[in-house]
Structures are given as C-alpha cells and as structure tokens.
Amino acid sequence: MNTKEEMRDITILAIESSCDETAAAVVRNGREVLSSVIYSQIDLHTLYGGVVPEIASRKHIEKINQVVEKALSDARLSLEEVTAVAVTCGPGLVGALLVGVSAAKAIAFAEKKPLVGVHHIEGHICANYIENKDLEPPFLCLVVSGGHSHLVMVKDYGEYEILGRTRDDAAGEAFDKVARAIGLGYPGGPKIDRVSDLGNPEAIAFPRAKIVDNVYDFSFSGLKSAVLNYLNGCRMKGIEINQADVAASFQKAVVDVLVEHSMEAVRRHGVKQFAVAGGVASNSHLRAALEEACKRQGVRFYRPSPVYCTDNAAMIGVAGYYEFVKGVRHGWDLNAVPNLRLGDKI
Amino acid sequence: MKILALDSSGLVASVALMQDDVLVGEYTTNYKKTHSQTLLPMLDELGRMVELDLHTVDVIAVAAGPGSFTGLRIGAATAKGLGLALKAPIAPVPTVDALAWNFYGSDRLVCPLMDARRSQVYTGIYTFRREEEAYRQVTLQPQCALLVEQLVEKLNELGREVIFLGDGVPVYREALRRQLEVPFSFAPACCSRQRAALVAGLGAVMAREGKLVEADRFAPEYLRMSQAERERMGADEAEKEAMRAGIAPSCRGE
Numbered sequence: 001m002n003t004k005e006e007m008r009d010i011t012i013l014a015i016e017s018s019c020d021e022t023a024a025a026v027v028r029n030g031r032e033v034l035s036s037v038i039y040s041q042i043d044l045h046t047l048y049g050g051v052v053p054e055i056a057s058r059k060h061i062e063k064i065n066q067v068v069e070k071a072l073s074d075a076r077l078s079l080e081e082v083t084a085v086a087v088t089c090g091p092g093l094v095g096a097l098l099v100g101v102s103a104a105k106a107i108a109f110a111e112k113k114p115l116v117g118v119h120h121i122e123g124h125i126c127a128n129y130i131e132n133k134d135l136e137p138p139f140l141c142l143v144v145s146g147g148h149s150h151l152v153m154v155k156d157y158g159e160y161e162i163l164g165r166t167r168d169d170a171a172g173e174a175f176d177k178v179a180r181a182i183g184l185g186y187p188g189g190p191k192i193d194r195v196s197d198l199g200n201p202e203a204i205a206f207p208r209a210k211i212v213d214n215v216y217d218f219s220f221s222g223l224k225s226a227v228l229n230y231l232n233g234c235r236m237k238g239i240e241i242n243q244a245d246v247a248a249s250f251q252k253a254v255v256d257v258l259v260e261h262s263m264e265a266v267r268r269h270g271v272k273q274f275a276v277a278g279g280v281a282s283n284s285h286l287r288a289a290l291e292e293a294c295k296r297q298g299v300r301f302y303r304p305s306p307v308y309c310t311d312n313a314a315m316i317g318v319a320g321y322y323e324f325v326k327g328v329r330h331g332w333d334l335n336a337v338p339n340l341r342l343g344d345k346i
Numbered sequence: 347m348k349i350l351a352l353d354s355s356g357l358v359a360s361v362a363l364m365q366d367d368v369l370v371g372e373y374t375t376n377y378k379k380t381h382s383q384t385l386l387p388m389l390d391e392l393g394r395m396v397e398l399d400l401h402t403v404d405v406i407a408v409a410a411g412p413g414s415f416t417g418l419r420i421g422a423a424t425a426k427g428l429g430l431a432l433k434a435p436i437a438p439v440p441t442v443d444a445l446a447w448n449f450y451g452s453d454r455l456v457c458p459l460m461d462a463r464r465s466q467v468y469t470g471i472y473t474f475r476r477e478e479e480a481y482r483q484v485t486l487q488p489q490c491a492l493l494v495e496q497l498v499e500k501l502n503e504l505g506r507e508v509i510f511l512g513d514g515v516p517v518y519r520e521a522l523r524r525q526l527e528v529p530f531s532f533a534p535a536c537c538s539r540q541r542a543a544l545v546a547g548l549g550a551v552m553a554r555e556g557k558l559v560e561a562d563r564f565a566p567e568y569l570r571m572s573q574a575e576r577e578r579m580g581a582d583e584a585e586k587e588a589m590r591a592g593i594a595p596s597c598r599g600e
C-alpha cells in the first residue's frame with residue numbers, strides 16, 4: 001500500500017435496526033460522525049407497552065431507505081464515495097435485524113463495497129469514541145440497556161473480555177417492568193429517571209442481589225419481584241403507594257449494584273479509565289453516581305451524550321471502522337444472529 | 347428493458363434476470379438455509395455467470411407478498427437496497443399472481459395455495475384469456491387469506507376444472523380431495539412453486555402498465571395484521587375480521 005492510499009479517508013456507511021430504531025449514519029475515520037439519522041418507533045410501541053417484534057420489523061422496512069438516503073445527504077456524500085458498509089448483525093430481534101442486514105448487503109453488493117457485520121454491544125462501547133477523542137483502550141466499560149447488562153474489559157479495539165453479565169433481566173428491562181407496575185408506562189427508563197427526582201431513594205429498602213460465584217455478574221429479577229411484592233403488600237394493607245418513592249428506591253438499588261460491581265472491577269483490575277454505554281447510560285442518576293465513584297477511585301470517567309447512548313448507527317459506524325481497519329470483511333451470506341455474544345466470530 | 351427479479355416469499359429462494367423477451371438466467375433453490383444466507387449469494391453467482399453489470403438493470407421485480415413475513419422482508423429489504431444503490435424502481439409483484447403464472451395459458455382455473463398457518467391459505471383463483479398473440483391473466487379471486495373450506499366453496503360454485511400448486515398443497519391435499527365437487531389436479535414439481543422468472547414476467551407487465559414504485563416507498567403486502575395488532579383489536583373484532591376474511595378489502599372479487 002502506498003502512502004497516498006494510507007492517507008485516504010475511510011468513510012463508513014452504517015445501518016442499525018436491531019430493535020425499535022431504524023438508523024443510518026456516516027462516520028469518517030472512526031471518530032468523526034458526518035451524519036446520524038434515527039427514526040424512533042417508540043410511539044408505535046408505547047400502545048403495546050413494549051416493543052412488538054413484528055410491528056418493529058414492518059416499520060424498519062418502511063423506513064430503511066429513507067434513513068440511509070438522509071444519512072448520505074446529511075453527510076453530503078454519494079454512495080460511491082463511501083469506503084465500506086457496516087451493519088448490526090446481532091444481538092437483537094431477528095426480524096428487525098434482518099431488515100438492516102439485508103438492505104446493507106444489497107447496497108454493498110450493488111456498489112461493490114466491502115461489508116462489515118458489527119456486534120451491537122461493540123457498537124454501544126464504541127459510542128464512547130465519538131465525543132472522547134482521547135479515549136483509547138484499555139478501559140473498562142459498563143454496557144446497560146433494555147436488552148443488555150455487561151461489564152466488559154476493552155483490551156484493544158475489537159478485543160473484549162466480558163467480566164460480568166446479567167443472570168436474568170437486563171437493567172433496562174427491570175426499569176420497564178417496574179415502570180409498568182407503578183403505572184408510569186413505557187418506556188420505563190426515562191420515566192423512572194424523571195419521577196425519581198421527586199422521591200426518597202431511601203424510603204424503601206429493596207434488595208441488592210449478589211452473585212456468589214461471580215462478583216461482577218448482575219441479577220435484577222429478584223429486585224423486580226421485591227418491588228412487585230411491595231406493591232401487592234401495600235394494596236392488600238390498603239396503604240397508599242408513593243410512586244416517586246418506589247421509583248427512586250428501585251432506581252437507587254439498580255444504580256448501587258451497577259456502581260458497586262463496576263468499582264469492584266476497577267479496583268481488582270487496576271483500570272485507569274472507565275466508560276458507560278447503552279440506553280440506561282443516559283439515566284442521570286446512574287451517570288452521576290458512576291462519575292462520583294470514578295472520581296473517588298481516581299479513574300477517568302467517560303460517557304456518551306444521551307443521543308449516542310440509545311440505539312444509533314453512528315456507534316455502528318465507529319465499531320465498523322475499527323473492524324474494517326483490522327481487515328474484517330463479511331460475505332453476502334452474512335446472517336442476522338439474534339443471540340450473538342460479544343466476542344463470537346460473526 | 348432489463349429486469350432483475352427476486353422471490354423469497356416462501357421456502358423457495360429464486361433470482362432471475364430477464365432482458366426484453368429473453369430469460370438470461372434463473373437460479374432457484376428450495377433448501378433449508380435461510381433466505382438471508384441464500385438470496386444474495388445466488389444473485390452474485392448468477393450475475394457473474396451472465397456477466398451482469400448491475401447498473402444496467404432498469405427494474406427490480408420482487409415477490410411483494412403474501413408469504414412468510416420474514417421471507418418477504420428479506421426480499422423487500424434486498425430489493426430496496428438494490429433499488430437505492432442502482433436508483434431503480436421496484437415492480438411489487440403479487441406473490442400468488444406470480445405463482446399462477448406457472449400455468450400461463452391454461453384455460454382451467456389455476457389455484458395457488460400457500461400455507462398461511464391458522465388453518466388458512468394464501469390463495470387466489472385465476473385463468474388465462476387469449477388476446478391476439480399472448481394470454482392475459484384473468485383474476486377471478488384476487489390473492490387473499492382464506493380458510494380452506496371457504497376456498498373450496500368458491501371453487502365448487504365456479505364449477506370448473508382446477509389445477510392446484512404451491513407449498514400449501516401437501517398440507518391441504520386430503521381436505522381438498524374430500525370436499526371438492528369439481529375435477530382437479532395437482533401440479534408436478536417443475537411448475538408447483540415460486541420462480542423468479544415468473545416474477546420477472548409479471549414485473550414486465552407491471553412496468554408496461556406503469557405500476558412501478560420508488561424503492562423508498564415500497565413495503566410488502568402481508569395480507570395480515572401482526573398478532574399484537576389483532577389482539578389489540580380485541581377478541582370480538584378479531585372474530586369479525588376472521589368472518590370478513592373472505593371479503594376483506596384485499597380479497598374483493600371482480
């Protein structure tokens with residue numbers, strides 16, 4: 001490769017459709033987001049109290065070309081000028097993933113561009129690179145979203161070791177379920193975040209689960225049950241439920257566990273940098289608690305802006321870039337893998 | 347006019363290239379792999395074999411439904427992605443119409459059956475009428491989801507010989523034998539399933555008739571709501587919907 005070619009910009013067109021956001025983005029050289037377009041279906045799914053896979057898939061099909069075309073036009077680029085196409089191929093809802101994967105493959109195929117399949121969680125982790133130009137591996141990353149709760153050691157670009165994961169519900173899932181139980185509705189995360197500001201986080205002592213054989217693993221289903229039992233108990237005794245207190249106490253229990261496990265890993269692994277990612281990373285109480293804990297430990301704390309915490313394609317473009325420069329390419333038989341694990345070969 | 351055609355509406359994956367009146371190539375498989383693993387590699391192989399420059403394609407024809415929801419979306423997303431890159435319009439070919447083209451020119455009734463689960467079939471009733479030097483497909487029952495009993499009733503009323511084809515045949519063969527009062531036959535393997543060449547053929551007709559759509563506006567015709575939507579309508583409404591199945595908006599007879 002000659003010098004001229006080495007200096008050429010690498011521009012990735014990225015597509016993400018793993019759950020209920022149809023998204024496309026253009027990212028230059030892994031760190032510069034030229035455009036990021038997100039079509040959120042959240043209003044549609046609010047009617048059903050959660051994401052309905054078939055409805056999500058149908059909406060993705062309707063929106064996919066529009067978001068891709070807008071991402072290209074916002075970036076003032078034509079498809080020919082793109083270096084490669086990256087797409088989320090898992091984990092996620094299989095029908096939803098397949099829309100993005102099929103469209104990305106067809107676009108790359110028609111334009112004779114390399115194709116890079118990206119792991120959705122790797123995308124979330126890489127969201128931290130967008131606004132933190134100084135952040136480089138190694139660092140520890142807490143990934144918390146509606147579908148995932150992972151404590152991941154980022155050893156190098158594209159090289160991950162999972163230290164801990166949830167044994168049952170994801171953190172975001174617990175937020176949604178508790179929000180529904182206390183009448184806040186869907187989506188639970190932002191609603192509990194807001195209502196908690198008015199409540200007393202010490203009002204009710206909800207349990208913090210510890211996993212015996214792995215100090216880094218999480219479990220949120222016990223906490224969720226404890227909240228439901230508390231609510232039932234109140235109803236049976238005719239005690240009025242204070243929504244804000246329940247929300248604040250529940251949220252505190254989740255945040256405590258996430259922070260404690262994260263800091264335990266920080267101490268044991270002697271990490272100097274810590275990042276948080278995923279939809280739940282936009283929770284203001286979690287951000288504040290992690291920042292505070294990192295400060296106490298003398299560890300640099302990184303977090304993406306909320307718009308890069310929730311599902312987006314810019315993060316897929318960043319992850320796709322680092323996979324691309326490592327030489328990762330996928331064939332036209334690239335499939336959606338709903339249960340793809342971080343580190344699994346795609 | 348160069349038409350690239352795709353069909354992934356059922357178990358079959360099929361791609362074809364048609365230029366004017368010539369079928370340049372077709373590749374069809376009916377194998378257990380998912381369409382996500384087969385459709386584009388097949389197109390890649392076909393394209394290489396016939397030295398296709400994709401950018402010379404004028405129209406992308408795709409089996410637009412009904413069919414397996416996931417299969418339809420793999421075909422639709424592939425067609426839309428190709429359409430976006432090639433700036434080509436899409437011919438949304440009704441799946442059942444294309445299936446019936448297996449018996450182009452037949453003066454018998456042609457009745458494709460796709461297993462739609464829940465005791466239903468995606469079906470339609472067609473025949474062909476000669477117009478000068480070609481045949482025109484005549485639709486007696488536009489594609490729709492029906493209970494097999496409802497379909498049999500319609501066929502018995504029509505009182506004409508009928509040919510069945512499609513992946514619903516093995517599922518409902520016995521029920522048809524028991525209930526039909528008209529002469530009938532089942533298609534042999536060579537002309538009993540989806541084929542992209544048929545989609546290309548109907549795509550050409552749609553192109554001539556100005557029925558193409560822009561790639562970004564195209565979405566499959568599922569002929570069915572999602573389960574969540576059905577449940578949200580409530581049990582009563584769902585029942586009414588089932589009652590209406592024979593005369594649902596997409597199923598109006600001519």
